[in-house]
Amino acid sequence: MSDTVQVVSFKLGSEEYGVDIAQVQEINRMVAVTHVPRAPQFMEGVINLRGQLIPIIDLRTRFGMPRAEHTKNTRIVVTEIGTKRVGMVVDSVSEVLRLPVDHIEPAPEMITGVDTEYIRGVGKIEDRLIILLDLAKIISGAEKRELESAGADAAAVA
Amino acid sequence: MSEFFDRSEFVQYFRDETDDLLQSIDADLLRLEHFVDTGAIDAELVNSLFRALHTVKGSAGMLEFTAVQQVAHKLENVFDLLRKDRMPLTEQCVNLLFEGRDVLTALVRAAVDGGEEPGGVEEYVERLDAFAGVYDSTAQAIEGPRSESDEEETLAPVDEEEVSAFEAEVARMLAEAQAQRREREAEAAAPVDADAAQAAVDAVFSNGSPAAAQPAPAPAAPAKAAVPETKRAVAAKNQTIRVDIDRLDLLLNLVGELVINRTRISDIATTLSRELGSNGRASDDLSALAKDLAESSALLARTTNEIQESIMKVRMVPIGQVFDRFPRMVRDLAKARGKEIRLEIAGADTDLDKTIVDEVGEPLMHLVRNCVDHGIEPPDVREARGKPRHGTIELNAYHEGNQVIIEISDDGGGIDVARVREKAIRIGAITEADRLTDREIVELIFTPGFSTADQITDVSGRGVGMDVVKKNILRLKGVFDVDSVPGEGTRFTMKLPLTLAIIQALLVRVAQELYSIPLDAVIESQRIDASEVRTVHGGEVITLRGQVVPLVRVGEFFRLGAPRDPDKVMIVIVGLQGRQVGLVVDSFQGEQEIVIKPLSDVIGRIAGISGATILGNGSISLIIDVHSLVAAAHGSGKVTRAEFSGV
Numbered sequence: 130m131s132d133t134v135q136v137v138s139f140k141l142g143s144e145e146y147g148v149d150i151a152q153v154q155e156i157n158r159m160v161a162v163t164h165v166p167r168a169p170q171f172m173e174g175v176i177n178l179r180g181q182l183i184p185i186i187d188l189r190t191r192f193g194m195p196r197a198e199h200t201k202n203t204r205i206v207v208t209e210i211g212t213k214r215v216g217m218v219v220d221s222v223s224e225v226l227r228l229p230v231d232h233i234e235p236a237p238e239m240i241t242g243v244d245t246e247y248i249r250g251v252g253k254i255e256d257r258l259i260i261l262l263d264l265a266k267i268i269s270g271a272e273k274r275e276l277e278s279a280g281a282d283a284a285a286v287a
Numbered sequence: 288m289s290e291f292f293d294r295s296e297f298v299q300y301f302r303d304e305t306d307d308l309l310q311s312i313d314a315d316l317l318r319l320e321h322f323v324d325t326g327a328i329d330a331e332l333v334n335s336l337f338r339a340l341h342t343v344k345g346s347a348g349m350l351e352f353t354a355v356q357q358v359a360h361k362l363e364n365v366f367d368l369l370r371k372d373r374m375p376l377t378e379q380c381v382n383l384l385f386e387g388r389d390v391l392t393a394l395v396r397a398a399v400d401g402g403e404e405p406g407g408v409e410e411y412v413e414r415l416d417a418f419a420g421v422y423d424s425t426a427q428a429i430e431g432p433r434s435e436s437d438e439e440e441t442l443a444p445v446d447e448e449e450v451s452a453f454e455a456e457v458a459r460m461l462a463e464a465q466a467q468r469r470e471r472e473a474e475a476a477a478p479v480d481a482d483a484a485q486a487a488v489d490a491v492f493s494n495g496s497p498a499a500a501q502p503a504p505a506p507a508a509p510a511k512a513a514v515p516e517t518k519r520a521v522a523a524k525n526q527t528i529r530v531d532i533d534r535l536d537l538l539l540n541l542v543g544e545l546v547i548n549r550t551r552i553s554d555i556a557t558t559l560s561r562e563l564g565s566n567g568r569a570s571d572d573l574s575a576l577a578k579d580l581a582e583s584s585a586l587l588a589r590t591t592n593e594i595q596e597s598i599m600k601v602r603m604v605p606i607g608q609v610f611d612r613f614p615r616m617v618r619d620l621a622k623a624r625g626k627e628i629r630l631e632i633a634g635a636d637t638d639l640d641k642t643i644v645d646e647v648g649e650p651l652m653h654l655v656r657n658c659v660d661h662g663i664e665p666p667d668v669r670e671a672r673g674k675p676r677h678g679t680i681e682l683n684a685y686h687e688g689n690q691v692i693i694e695i696s697d698d699g700g701g702i703d704v705a706r707v708r709e710k711a712i713r714i715g716a717i718t719e720a721d722r723l724t725d726r727e728i729v730e731l732i733f734t735p736g737f738s739t740a741d742q743i744t745d746v747s748g749r750g751v752g753m754d755v756v757k758k759n760i761l762r763l764k765g766v767f768d769v770d771s772v773p774g775e776g777t778r779f780t781m782k783l784p785l786t787l788a789i790i791q792a793l794l795v796r797v798a799q800e801l802y803s804i805p806l807d808a809v810i811e812s813q814r815i816d817a818s819e820v821r822t823v824h825g826g827e828v829i830t831l832r833g834q835v836v837p838l839v840r841v842g843e844f845f846r847l848g849a850p851r852d853p854d855k856v857m858i859v860i861v862g863l864q865g866r867q868v869g870l871v872v873d874s875f876q877g878e879q880e881i882v883i884k885p886l887s888d889v890i891g892r893i894a895g896i897s898g899a900t901i902l903g904n905g906s907i908s909l910i911i912d913v914h915s916l917v918a919a920a921h922g923s924g925k926v927t928r929a930e931f932s933g934v
Contacts, residue, residue, distance in 0.1 A: 161906065175890070179544050180901060181540060183887070184887040213889050
């Protein structure tokens, strides 16, 4: 058998996503998020995780999907990328999966709703498709977008 | 050898140890300089320099930092010649030694950080060789050729003597590192009755024979008594330990969690007592338990507070860490500028937070340079003015209430008001028509791009100084003032908070969110009638005791979409550098001591927010950055845009 990767899979709308389990620190229920004014739109705010401030990204907004009401299934996936800790709001967490590496294909040219730059590949398990995310790209992209939106702010003020 | 030591640990140890040694070498050289051309010399001073370089050489050799080892060896050699009276102490010699110390510093840095070797080392070594060679060969001519082993020491590191010295060095560093570790472990593991153990040790050593020791008063004592004297000396030396600042911060975070949980427990205790009291059916046992819980939680609260305070105290370090580098700097600069300057330092043991000490170094350096370059006049000018030839720069630090005051003053010419005014007009900061008081003119030196130096020097006068200094001090939530009397001198005063991590804050509510405003910026809070708000040029203002104060509606600045109250307006008046702004909020929620935490860099810089804090109930309050709000209200359009885009 070939190598496998372990991913935490979660849902946004009808699509299923996965992140490398090594980057997931913990999964929490939705808690009160403190809004940070003038932050980029997808930045939901900050939470207090046992004395640490963790920024929260709304993944739906990040991917350009419509926002959804939080339900009892809504979760915050706390990830650790390098030294940065970031929480991501997802609709629900499904399970931890073992994906054989040869079942992962490079990202197709066009995937609706998601820019391909932060897609590492698409994993196939039976008839399910798991979109594997590159978290570092989501964050660095987030920073880039923030600058752009700040630039738009400046233009609005001018 | 590599199997028995962890290299990275030793490199770290080497860096810390060598930093200390280089610092002491610098201080000793400054003292040595007083003996130049006097014919006399402080033998103990030269010996201490020799030993310091010997240690650097040994440690560097162990880690195979050959360049460091080589230069240290050459310098050590010079001190050897000095202490054996084979070389006179001349100015040229001292200058070469100072230079050598700097070359060594650069080499150590390059070796530790794995960077590139700094340039000019070979050239320096050649000069040093040429200089010392004269005396070396004289010595040889008198005493005959040096012994084999002496030669070997320079050339071949395989010499047996060198190897044994090298092994001794390894053993010494290992022993010290292990002693430190052991001490930490011992402290953690078993609280030994130190007095009793010490008494036993003393008894052993005073009687000269372990057999004569009294019956051990504590079980741990015999083991302690058997420790040979060398180890005892090491233990005595290591009364302080080095701790990574990150570990302290981690500890502080954990205590923060503890505080939150403590609050929760005391809430539970209160609720429990109330519930039991109200249903009246609680058994005596249960009531007693509830009372116990309440008492314990009160005790817990006290202990947690004490832990928090202790950790804050651990973060305090003496300002002397920064002051230490100035004697050398002033010496070099004064020489370069042909001035005679005496530097007097007071209050070097004044403690303040590590972060502030780190941040304040750069601004202080600018100011001291400024005093040397612009403050103190050349000796001839001073003499003509009836002053002593040598100028004096004073550095002074002391505590005042909750603040640390640092003063830098010189007895130089003072700030030339006429020239400042002229220059300010030339760079367009003011116009010919502006009527300013002398004080206001002096303040103009903080204008970006301002410099009155006639020529650009490498010391200061590049026009990047004073505005940056002021900005940095404001960033530390400090206050910066300048006082100058023409002909008598200039005094810079900075007032800094003791710590950056904990501040007093005024909590306010804006559109359902709680925000914290640092209390040091708050002048007063007021509730006024909506009709008192006027508009000037499209901006809202109020008149406060005859002064027009612009308003910033916090909810609108932060785009929180909160409706305005049609009747009353709650205003917090904040002031910075004499500029006032009224912040409009929804309600005041009282004062509180808060622990500042930075917002994650994933979020980036947000205009108007300087950080966040976690309140007693676990909720988060963002801290308002008064600077950017004041700038937004007062600044020109250009400044405001820069603030908004967060750059």
